[in-house]
Amino acid sequence: MEKELGNEFFRGVGGIRGRTSDRCASSGVHVCKTDICDGARRDPEPIFLWTGAGRRPYTRRIDGRGGRARPPRPAGMRGPAEHLRHLVPGGAAVSALRKAGPQRGTAGGRSRDSRPVRHQAEHRLPLRPLNRAVLLAAALTALACRATAADRYNVLLVSLDSVRQDFVGCYGHRPRRAPDVPTTPEIDRLAALGARMEDAYASSSWTLPSHVSLLTGEPEVVHGVDTDQQTLDASVPTLAEILKYHGYRTAGVFSGPYLEPHWGFGRGFDRYRAAYGRKVAAASRLAERLRAQGPSPGSRLSAFRVYEKVKNLSHRDVNSSEVTAATLAELDDLRATGEPWFLFVHYFDAHYDYVPPPPYDARFDPDYRGTITAEDFLANPRISVPDPATPDGFIRRVSDRDLDHLIALYEGEIAWVDAHVGEVVRRLDALDLARRTLVIVVSDHGDEFFEHGGLGHHRTLYEEVVKVPLVLRLPGVLPAGAAVPGPVALSDVVPTVLDVLGIDAPPGLTSTSFLALIRGGARDGTAIARLVTQHTGRVTIDGTTVVPATQVTVQEAFRREAIKLTRARTWPEFPPDLPARSAAILRPETEAQHAREQLSWIDVARYPGEPDDARSSEFADPRARAALESVRGLYRRLLLPRRTPGTARPGEAVRRALDGLGYVDTGAGAALPASRFALPPPGDGR
Numbered sequence: 001m002e003k004e005l006g007n008e009f010f011r012g013v014g015g016i017r018g019r020t021s022d023r024c025a026s027s028g029v030h031v032c033k034t035d036i037c038d039g040a041r042r043d044p045e046p047i048f049l050w051t052g053a054g055r056r057p058y059t060r061r062i063d064g065r066g067g068r069a070r071p072p073r074p075a076g077m078r079g080p081a082e083h084l085r086h087l088v089p090g091g092a093a094v095s096a097l098r099k100a101g102p103q104r105g106t107a108g109g110r111s112r113d114s115r116p117v118r119h120q121a122e123h124r125l126p127l128r129p130l131n132r133a134v135l136l137a138a139a140l141t142a143l144a145c146r147a148t149a150a151d152r153y154n155v156l157l158v159s160l161d162s163v164r165q166d167f168v169g170c171y172g173h174r175p176r177r178a179p180d181v182p183t184t185p186e187i188d189r190l191a192a193l194g195a196r197m198e199d200a201y202a203s204s205s206w207t208l209p210s211h212v213s214l215l216t217g218e219p220e221v222v223h224g225v226d227t228d229q230q231t232l233d234a235s236v237p238t239l240a241e242i243l244k245y246h247g248y249r250t251a252g253v254f255s256g257p258y259l260e261p262h263w264g265f266g267r268g269f270d271r272y273r274a275a276y277g278r279k280v281a282a283a284s285r286l287a288e289r290l291r292a293q294g295p296s297p298g299s300r301l302s303a304f305r306v307y308e309k310v311k312n313l314s315h316r317d318v319n320s321s322e323v324t325a326a327t328l329a330e331l332d333d334l335r336a337t338g339e340p341w342f343l344f345v346h347y348f349d350a351h352y353d354y355v356p357p358p359p360y361d362a363r364f365d366p367d368y369r370g371t372i373t374a375e376d377f378l379a380n381p382r383i384s385v386p387d388p389a390t391p392d393g394f395i396r397r398v399s400d401r402d403l404d405h406l407i408a409l410y411e412g413e414i415a416w417v418d419a420h421v422g423e424v425v426r427r428l429d430a431l432d433l434a435r436r437t438l439v440i441v442v443s444d445h446g447d448e449f450f451e452h453g454g455l456g457h458h459r460t461l462y463e464e465v466v467k468v469p470l471v472l473r474l475p476g477v478l479p480a481g482a483a484v485p486g487p488v489a490l491s492d493v494v495p496t497v498l499d500v501l502g503i504d505a506p507p508g509l510t511s512t513s514f515l516a517l518i519r520g521g522a523r524d525g526t527a528i529a530r531l532v533t534q535h536t537g538r539v540t541i542d543g544t545t546v547v548p549a550t551q552v553t554v555q556e557a558f559r560r561e562a563i564k565l566t567r568a569r570t571w572p573e574f575p576p577d578l579p580a581r582s583a584a585i586l587r588p589e590t591e592a593q594h595a596r597e598q599l600s601w602i603d604v605a606r607y608p609g610e611p612d613d614a615r616s617s618e619f620a621d622p623r624a625r626a627a628l629e630s631v632r633g634l635y636r637r638l639l640l641p642r643r644t645p646g647t648a649r650p651g652e653a654v655r656r657a658l659d660g661l662g663y664v665d666t667g668a669g670a671a672l673p674a675s676r677f678a679l680p681p682p683g684d685g686r
């Protein structure tokens with residue numbers, strides 16, 4: 001099925017035709033219309049990579065209509081020796097590093113010994129695994145601890161998947177169909193006893209990069225895990241590794257596929273386990289076994305199918321009870337050690353599909369008599385159908401009344417998860433650990449409900465998908481009931497935790513603590529969110545030469561004071577081994593598109609709903625100009641330590657499986673080098 005390209009950038013390159021795409025390069029398996037992040041699969045309807053018949057050029061839509069820019073949418077040195085031996089085989093290199101490293105109290109942890117870490121990163125040298133391990137060991141060795149064992153606090157970090165900030169009671173939410181019923185009484189109680197960050201931003205609008213930021217303290221532009229084909233650079237210390245190095249017991253419980261350990265999340269945990277429901281758990285174990293079996297065609301095919309099953313089942317999986325049971329068991333075990341501990345918990349249930357168990361399924365819309373459900377949320381034609389004009393667009397079909405019900409089901413899932421958070425916190429308090437434990441509750445992103453024409457997440461960086469709840473409680477240390485303004489990011493959580501614990505941050509960490517902000521001080525902060533999406537397709541030149549293509553879109557948002565800057569670039573990538581004639585035609589277009597940037601700003605304090613007509617691409621306003629200048633400087637500094645992520649095994653397995661099925665064209669499905677997603681600072685050339 002071929003369509004003539006309507007992409008204005010390809011006009012004048014006569015005869016180029018585009019074809020529909022049936023999967024997404026980010027994961028290699030999904031229909032383009034799919035939410036790539038979490039694998040909800042749409043019906044395999046053809047989706048246009050570029051718009052059809054030249055009616056509504058896709059790129060023109062991005063540029064804006066009537067001259068107005070459209071918002072970017074595509075938008076203490078006591079490390080356990082056994083841990084170090086794990087990091088560096090043999091431990092000899094670490095011994096040397098430990099002798100050479102700074103001792104307790106090193107100011108800021110920024111020793112000469114840490115410089116090789118930065119030096120290597122700046123030049124992006126290819127590092128062998130051993131070298132990466134040595135760098136990680138060096139980073140940990142440079143840490144210093146200001147606290148004594150007796151006054152070290154425990155840390156309970158709870159991540160609630162897909163909970164947007166404005167659906168949380170303490171942030172002002174009142175359910176539309178049940179305004180007197182709170183969605184989050186437990187989180188509200190925590191906030192009343194602690195601090196609530198009013199302007200907390202996720203580091204991306206999907207699970208993987210946001211959690212990498214949450215657990216490493218680096219924004220996505222630095223950690224570089226832009227797609228699920230990439231894994232965390234082994235030389236980046238995680239919060240669990242840092243705390244383990246300082247003698248903490250560490251445990252993690254997760255319940256969504258993108259928290260699986262092969263992306264690097266298991267590092268530093270004494271125990272890191274999944275708490276899926278029964279069906280997903282069985283499918284996950286089978287997928288892992290098949291992946292481990294190697295490259296026989298039969299096993300590849302099975303691994304692909306099972307991996308898909310894990311992701312799709314996970315949307316319907318209701319597993320908060322399993323998460324809570326595992327968490328309470330860990331809590332008991334950790335307390336019994338008598339040592340300080342770090343417990344990370346991830347609740348996945350608020351993620352679509354919205355299928356809360358009774359009584360939460362009716363709690364927020366008790367009078368509903370219709371038939372809409374949120375099962376198969378992104379692919380339900382009663383809710384929306386794919387928009388052929390955009391690779392990830394939706395055409396709304398659902399009525400206002402039915403949409404209210406879908407939102408009530410989302411509220412039900414949030415309330416269900418909130419009840420589980422309450423159960424964990426009550427156990428903590430019953431164990432008399434409240435005053436000894438820093439409790440943090442946060443989310444990784446929100447969801448859209450057609451506020452800007454879309455659904456779900458992993459599409460844009462609008463406020464509804466990047467503004468998240470962030471609540472911290474530590475009686476006697478953090479003020480009770482504080483509502484703290486000022487932009488903070490998920491990546492700021494690690495330095496803040498370390499600040500509270502009195503542990504120096506690893507050298508070169510680019511994010512900063514917001515503890516002083518909570519205590520009433522000032523902080524010069526910018527929250528950064530980033531989203532990289534890819535869609536595969538084909539370009540036909542002169543009706544004869546078919547070339548596979550990947551359309552890459554990088555969106556970034558920068559919140560500084562009241563100003564939110566957004567920028568986006570979209571360009572096609574082609575295989576490196578194109579015939580010379582094809583390359584000569586396509587390369588100039590590729591470069592021209594890559595260089596074109598949509599840059600705009602909005603005062604989100606004044607316009608929290610982010611209406612498109614309040615956005616401007618003019619920077620005459622001194623506040624916007626100052627924000628842009630500041631962000632440009634910050635971005636330039638962040639590019640220096642940008643990491644080179646590893647390659648994700650599951651993505652590779654899936655790609656191989658698809659290849660075996662004949663689905664992947666040469667080049668189009670291959671992972672692009674991480675360096676291709678690196679952009680210059682926003683506004684370059686302005």
Ligand SMILES: [Zn+2]
Binds near residue numbers: 161207208
């Ligand atoms: Zn998520």
